[in-house]
Amino acid sequence: MLSANQESTCRALASRSADKFAGVAWHPAETGSPIIDGAVAWIDCDLETVHEAGDHHIAIGRVRDLDVQEPGVPLLFFQGGFGRFSPHMMVTDLQTRPEQRLIDQARTRIEQVAEASGCQVVAARVGWDGLTMLAGAGSPADPRVPTRAIGEVVPLQAPLGAWWVAFGSEADQERWLAQVADFERADFRAALAAIRAAGFGLGLRQPVPHTEGLLASRPVSGESLTSVERQAWQQLAADPREYVPTEDTLDQPTAALPDVISVWAPTFDADGRSSVGVMLSGFAHDERPLRFYADQVRALADEVTRLAGGRSTVTPSDRG
Secondary structure (H helix, E strand, O other): OOEOOOHHHHHHHOOOOOOOOOOOOEEEOOOOOEEEOOOOEEEEEEEEEEEEEOOEEEEEEEEEEEEEOOOOOEEEEEOOEEEEOOOOOEEOOOOOOOHHHHHHHHHHHHHHHHHHHOOEEEEEEEEOOEEEEEEEEOOOOOOOOOOOOOOOEEOOOOOOOHHHHOOOOHHHHHHHHOOOOHHHHHHHHHHHHHHHHHOOEEEEOOOOHHHOOOOOOOOOOOOOOOHHHHHHHHHHOOOHHHHOOOHHHHHOEHHHOOOEEEEEEEOOOOOOOOOEEEEEEOOOOOOOEHHHHHHHHHHHHHHHHHHOOOOOOOOHHHHO
């Protein structure tokens, strides 16, 4: 299953060339079958039967193995041309939760921001039981950034949730800060204050290779972190100031900020509390400044707050 940026590979494999794999990077499956590098997913089969169908053949395979290789958007061939799949917003099963009406009201706006930014836009509920992806539209332009699974739950372990804790009570902030080493708490406390002043926070690509996917794979919320996972988070949180947007950072092109992959902003209810946030992730690292994406996610958060009948604890002067 080729990715949306592998059109040239598809054309090469569909050609009448004697060696279709010339110049195509691949590696073998356990059976020796070629797995094309960069493909979204692959299925390795034994040929079972072949049916003639006009000028085509329909091959039926017995599946031996399969896997997702590079989560992303697949390449489509539709109405005689190549394209990419652009799904409408997907929403988890909220049932009777109060967020259902809010997500329904904000659906069009979330889709518009995803389209305008060329990124994935996610709405998430956050609490001490974890961060749950409620709804999402679009897909990441950065191939390094996985598409967020709707319904996915991630444990709330510092530095995750800084954008939420920054607007919480002092008791909530101390509970969150208790997860980090004593010598780091002053820096983390200062980072929360800076995020509160800015009205949003940044998300970073995991810089420690062995932690990739470690914490996102937790099956349910509420589980205790292992010592390895806790250490991984501490390594990710080495410098909390990197999660804080500054005027200098916002004015830089995203190409100069390869580790910044998302922007988070909180929404607020009528009491000024935040339990739902919006995230814009996977922007293309090009000449567009980070401010372009930050402005869109902050405007979206303000719109969702208005739809919820809420009031923001961030003033326009705070946001500059």
